[in-house]
Amino acid sequence: MGMKYSDGFSKQLPTLATVGAALVSLYLMSQAMKSIPVGTAYSIWTGIGALGVATLGIFLFGDRASAPRLACIGLIVAGVIGL
Template sequence: MISITNSFVAWTVVLASGLLEIVFSVAMKLSDSYTRLVPGALSIIAAIMSIWLMSFTLKILPLGTAYAVWAGIGAAGTALVGLIWFHESASLGRLLCVGLVIAGIVGLQFQEGS
């Protein structure tokens, strides 16, 4: 069983869990509505692992802050992968909004000690 004893380790696990959210989202797209076995299975495994890891951090971190950071990493990271890998629109407004999500993630982490 995983035991997290300090906030640095907890935030590191939130980061890893957020990265798994990106894997989940990208693999879900590549699964073609879960009609392709390997990306579909990878998507499900990444989602389960992400939630499982995140659950260990909630003994140390505030729920609202941890969840917002986790979801923000997944959202901003997935948007950036979409821009780079899938050549999605890189309009100024879209980039600004992704930047605001990232700024919110950083801001919430600075508030954790408050």
């Protein structure tokens, strides 16, 4: 989401926020991998990211909230819970 607001990394504050968030996210994932398998950690990290971006895209950018899209978001949630 930060990359959208950084306008191709041309705006300084959104760019710094994006890089900072990415670093924090990677750090937290590395901490999680101390106690869970790498495949599980990465899959959950990716699923949460996809879920967050899809949901925020609907609310912040007016992306369509069609039934198939919402069903797929539900499948992502089910997959993350399953892992």
